[in-house]
Amino acid sequence: MSYLHINGIRKVFGDVVATDHVELEIAQGEFMTFLGPSGSGKSTTLYIVAGFQDPTAGDIRLRGQSILNIPSHKRNIGMVFQRYTLFPHLSVAENVAFPLRVRRMNRAEIDDKVRRALALVRLDGLGERMPAKMSGGQQQRVALARALVYDPPVLLMDEPLSALDKKLREEIQHEIRRIHQETGVTILYVTHDQEEALRLSDRIAVFNQGKIEQVGTGPQLYASPATRFVADFVGDSAFLSGQVQDMTGTGATLRFADGTMLRDLPLHGAGRPGGAADLMLRPERIDLTPGRGREGASLPVTVEDVTFLGNSSTISARTPWGEVLAVRLTFGHPLLGQVRRGDRLTVQWQAQDAHAFARD
Amino acid sequence: MLMNFDKLGTWRWVLAGIAVLMALFLLLPIVFIVALSFGDSRWLIFPPPGWTMRWYHELFADPRWLQSAWTSARIAVVVMVLSVILGLLASFALVRGQFRGRAVLRAFFLTPMILPVVIIAVALYAFFLRIGLNGTFTGFVAAHLIVALPFSIIAITGALKTFDPAIEDAAILCGAHPWEARARVTLPAISHGVFSAAIFSFLISWDEVVLAIFMASPTLQTLPVRVWTTLRQDLTPVIAAASTLLVLLTVVLMIVAALIRKGKSR
Amino acid sequence: MLSFLMPARRGSGLGMALPALVLLLAFFVVPVTLLLTRSVTEPQPGLQNYETLLGSATYLRVFGNTFLVSGTVTLVTALIAFPVAWLLAITTPRLAGILFGIILLSMWTNLLARTYAWMVLLQQTGLINRMLMAVGVIDQPLQLTNNLIGVTIGMVYIMLPFMILPLYGVIRKIDPAILQAAALCGASKGQALRRVLLPLAAPGIASGALMVFVMSLGYFVTPALLGGTSNMMLAELIVQQVQSLVNWGMGAAAAFILLVVTLILYALQLRLFAGRGV
Known part of the structure; x- marks a missing residue:
């Protein structure tokens, strides 16, 4: 039995469907991230778990018990919000003590727990500070301490780092990982930043238009995206548009505008002969070679542009039928420094790195 | 330029003059009334001939x-x-x-x-x-x-x-x-x-x-x-x-x- | 992200407005409605109260006085308030703080205390007249109370803060770079004032002016104490009809006219400034 079960959640606002049949089982101690663009239903799902919204249909079960009829303040769930939500009139220590005070704990126990929670987020000694005197990163650490101090069964985090700058964001991401490992708390994390999702999560649920497109570990999503949306959203990718020529047991054959054919491609989605389909290739999973290239997994290209990016260079390459795809060569690649605009070369890839997605 | 007091040139004396006059205008009745309450003239002569707490x-x-x-x-x-x-x-x-x-x-x-x-x-x-x-x-x-x-x-x-x-x-x-x-x-x-x-x-x-x-x-x-x-x-x-x-x-x-x-x- | 959708508490929140709503219905809407109906029912049903009000020279003079005083007060306060608000917006915080302190002090000092002060200051033997005579501007004391001059001075005093504060709000928000740009474009100070600063401050001037005008139209205390019975304004007329003459029909009709004019100007102000956040 799963620890937290999001069971067929559907939420309708007026005539807008915010989430539809969201089904997810989360194990105890798991770090689960909801990844998706804004309006994809990830936050709505989180708010339903928090109890700020009631689902139109479906159920939320914690250790097998439905929690839908428990009001927010009795769910015992912890949450860190996107915006800074420290109580402005209370000091840091008083903020962290708040959940314990409303639970009528005794003074000594409160002091002890507050001290440990502040130590956990590495803010020891700052208990007397007022929130207004703290940086955004510090405020979110306090919010994290406040959400963890009462040992909630689930911690919800709604884009907690989106207001911070990149450097600080990465620093606190490390902290969150560490805290997750130290406490073993089950975390539901919402973000629209795929890098953040990949860095933090045990598993990621990719949301799109109110539905979960795919659930899996980061490497799973990256290596074998189930849909074109996931392929596009997780990692960099180029899409070359073609047409399904035929489909066999081993895969589909795609035909491109100039007549080029590529065979045995794994086809995702409801494809049919004659229907449109895209070939997805990741810039860092393809190679550039002066030779003929791998049979059935290569294309002749013309170099359009070369951009130096420090530890890698990106080469824009034009296919015979005129589409452009990006190729990333890491620093030290034998061809780097020799490739010029207008060179005729070949791109090649491993068979398992090519995916075809049927278009609806 | 008009939003920088130091760059207003002669205009700033005009602005400051008007503001001072307005401040005096606003303060006049309040100061006057306080002074009046301690003046010993029943007929509200101002400045009063002497001072008193009588009205209080x-x-x-x-x-x-x-x-x-x-x-x-x-x-x-x-x-x-x-x-x-x-x-x-x-x-x-x-x-x-x-x-x-x-x-x-x-x-x-x-x-x-x-x-x-x-x-x-x-x-x-x-x-x-x-x-x-x-x-x-x-x-x-x-x-x-x-x-x-x-x-x-x-x-x-x-x-x-x-x-x-x-x-x-x-x-x-x-x-x-x-x-x-x-x-x-x-x-x-x-x-x-x-x-x-x-x-x-x-x-x-x-x-x-x-x-x-x-x-x-x-x-x-x-x-x-x-x-x-x-x-x-x-x-x-x-x-x-x-x-x-x-x-x-x-x-x-x-x-x-x-x-x-x-x-x-x- | 969606927190505007999630009040964390079910229900619309309308219930919390209920106590205030009931209070206003019972002690505001019902009494005002009852009063206004009396304008067409007393002494007998019909519009004769309005005919009398709008048809006789005596009452038309009251309307004339009201609009004349309100208009003059609005104009004078605007002329004083613009430079003061401008200065407040660009001067040091310390000086602005002192000026604001004075403005707020005068605004919050008891209305009757302020009016009493003006009654004493402006009377024939008062400080103002004696100072003017001492300086030699006049030989004879001027008649400054019991007429519209006194009313106007007293009301300018009361209304000034209501003009300065909104104007200050608008001028402070003007980006100084816009005026620097005007100067770089070759505008002289006069041109920059006329073509840039004034147009940008116009919403504040209009907003303050409408507010002062509306407040002046229905003002009672100052006209009653500084004006004479021969120079009545509309609010005084209403009180006189109701209190001294016990003529509820006429009083109610005058009140209704004042109410309609006020609401029209208020609606105009809302419409003019709805999109501007003034």
């Missing part, structure tokens, strides 16, 4: 002045409390509510502030004559509450709007009942708005003249009614003494308000 003695010797001040204070305190409570509730509805016509309701709540008081006074006078509230404490409170409430709502909604409701949500998730979250988190956070509402409401009731003239009875008079009736007879310096005390009260309240603002920003 007369003021405090006449029980009617103290009585009316006491009535004013009682009414103003009750109005202040009710205005803050109703204003708080209404502000939550206006800022956080999820119903249609919130904007209309807000405009409606503010109309007593826009309409000339004289209309409200005459209307309430007629109404209270009919239902027997004229000359009563309740009548006074109801009348003053009507004109104080819009100011209370403006002050509290102003504070509430800048308060992120997610903070209240956070308190609820921390385990506080929604009402506990409001009392322990939202209310302290908007306290500066609540204090302003209280001070505004108190001062409005305390200083209110027009409604009071209609609500008053020979046995129940507020301080402004007492001043008004005296003024209509003659310009005795006793009024200057009373006015000076009123100015003093205003200054004290302004300092309190400023201290609250400072405490808020600290």
Whole structure:
């Protein structure tokens, strides 16, 4: 039995469907991230778990018990919000003590727990500070301490780092990982930043238009995206548009505008002969070679542009039928420094790195 | 260039001159009245031939002045409390509510502030004559509450709007009942708005003249009614003494308000 | 992100507005409605009260006085308030603080105390007249009270803060770079004032002017104390009809006219400034 079960959640606002049949089982101690663009239903799902919204249909079960009829303040769930939500009139220590005070704990126990929670987020000694005197990163650490101090069964985090700058964001991401490992708390994390999702999560649920497109570990999503949306959203990718020529047991054959054919491609989605389909290739999973290239997994290209990016260079390459795809060569690649605009070369890839997605 | 005082050239002397004259114009009556209250000329000659505390003695010797001040204070305190409570509730509805016509309701709540008081006074006078509230404490409170409430709502909604409701949500998730979250988190956070509402409401009731003239009875008079009736007879310096005390009260309240603002920003 | 959708408490919140709503209905809407109906029912049903009000020279003079005083007060306060608000917006915080303190002090000082001061200052033997005579501007004391001059001075005093504060709000928000740009474009100070600063401040001027005008129209205390009975304004007329003459029909009709004019101007102000956040 799963620890937290999001069971067929559907939420309708007026005539807008915010989430539809969201089904997810989360194990105890798991770090689960909801990844998706804004309006994809990830936050709505989180708010339903928090109890700020009631689902139109479906159920939320914690250790097998439905929690839908428990009001927010009795769910015992912890949450860190996107915006800074420290109580402005209370000091840091008083903020962290708040959940314990409303639970009528005794003074000594409160002091002890507050001290440990502040130590956990590495803010020891700052208990007397007022929130207004703290940086955004510090405020979110306090919010994290406040959400963890009462040992909630689930911690919800709604884009907690989106207001911070990149450097600080990465620093606190490390902290969150560490805290997750130290406490073993089950975390539901919402973000629209795929890098953040990949860095933090045990598993990621990719949301799109109110539905979960795919659930899996980061490497799973990256290596074998189930849909074109996931392929596009997780990692960099180029899409070359073609047409399904035929489909066999081993895969589909795609035909491109100039007549080029590529065979045995794994086809995702409801494809049919004659229907449109895209070939997805990741810039860092393809190679550039002066030779003929791998049979059935290569294309002749013309170099359009070369951009130096420090530890890698990106080469824009034009296919015979005129589409452009990006190729990333890491620093030290034998061809780097020799490739010029207008060179005729070949791109090649491993068979398992090519995916075809049927278009609806 | 026009928005930089140092670059205004000769114009800055014009601006500064006008501002100084305006400041003198605004201060003149207030300073004058304080000086007058200590002057020993019954005929209000200024500058007075000598100085005296006589008008203050007369003021405090006449029980009617103290009585009316006491009535004013009682009414103003009750109005202040009710205005803050109703204003708080209404502000939550206006800022956080999820119903249609919130904007209309807000405009409606503010109309007593826009309409000339004289209309409200005459209307309430007629109404209270009919239902027997004229000359009563309740009548006074109801009348003053009507004109104080819009100011209370403006002050509290102003504070509430800048308060992120997610903070209240956070308190609820921390385990506080929604009402506990409001009392322990939202209310302290908007306290500066609540204090302003209280001070505004108190001062409005305390200083209110027009409604009071209609609500008053020979046995129940507020301080402004007492001043008004005296003024209509003659310009005795006793009024200057009373006015000076009123100015003093205003200054004290302004300092309190400023201290609250400072405490808020600290 | 969606927190505007999630009040964390079910229900619309309308219930919390109920106490204030009931209070206003009972002690505001009902009394005002009852009063206004009396304008067409007393002494007998019909519009004769309005005919009398709008048809006789005596009452038309009251309307004339009201609009004349309100207009003059609005104009004078605007002329004083613009430079003061401008200075407040660009001067040091310390100086602005002192000026604001003075403005707020005068605004919150008891209305009757202020009016009493003006009654004494402006009377025939008062300080103003004696100073003017001492300087030699006049030989005879001027009649400054019991007429519209006194009313106007007293009301300008009361209304000034209500003009300065909104104007200050608008001018402070003007980006100084816009005026620097005007100067770089070759505009002289006069041109920059006329073509840039004034147009940008116009919403504040209009907003303050409408507010002062509306407040002046229905003002009672100052006209009653500083004006004479022969120079009545509208609010005084209403009170006189109701209190002295016990003529509820006429009083109610005058109140209704004042109410309509006020609401029209208020609606105009809302419409003019709805989108500007003034």
